[in-house]
Amino acid sequence: MNKDVAIIGSGNAFFKDEGVGLYAVKYLKENYEFTPEIEFVDGGTLGFLLMPLLQEYKEVVIVNTASEEGKEAGKITVKSCNEFLEGTLVKKTANEVEIAEMLQICSMAEYMADTVLVSIVPEDIISVEVGLTTALRDIWQDYINTVLEVLQQSGVKAKRREDKISLDDILHTFAYPSIEHGRGF
Known part of the structure; x- marks a missing residue:
């Protein structure tokens, strides 16, 4: 079965809130079960290496942090690629710089997937720690619901599984990856 939609978790799991995109996509x-099926991508800090995905899929949702001037930690935004590039992105991390530059380059290509970014303003991207600040934990379910709404607008339906895995369990997989499963997805 061809998958038309990809969801990319972007960020660095080792710098506290910067890993929120990775945690959200893994969560x-x-x-959840998705119909039609979607592709889950651990984009980590791949930046430019994500470019082929923007030409392979019809729709791409990038889930990440976006530092924006004057916006407080936990502020969730949903932006098209153009809105993201025209916005007030501060680019505080190498990953934020690479995602923005990758999108700028891809937007000039002959074909680019319809791309939406679901971003959240981080509070702490300096602490070397897998986890989330209280500000992002407090808004976690809203962030997840926002991503689900964006997927629904792309025609993707989500059904919650009965055996729920907690945010803390997800964080644990990034902090203590097993040899068998590796980090991430």
Whole structure:
């Protein structure tokens, strides 16, 4: 079965809130079934290496942090690629810079997937720690629901699995990856 929609978790799991995109996509993959099926991508800090995905799929949802001037931690935004590039992105991390530059380059290509970014303003992207600040934990379910709404607008239906995996369980997989499963997805 061809998958038309990809969801990419972007960020660095080792710098506290910067890993929120990775945690969210892993949480969605573990806790929901999607119809039609979607592709889950651990984009980590791949930046430019994600470019082929933007030409392979019809629709791409990037889930990440976006530092924006004047916006407080936990502020969730949903932006098209153009809105994201025209916005007030501060680019505080190498990953934020690479995602923005990758999108700029891809937007000039002959074909680019319809791309939406679901971003959240981080509070702490400096602490070397797998986890989330209280500000992002407090808004976690809203963030997940926002991503689900974006997927629904793309025609993707989500059904929650009965055996729920908690956010803390997801964080644990990033902090203590097993040899068998590796980090992430």
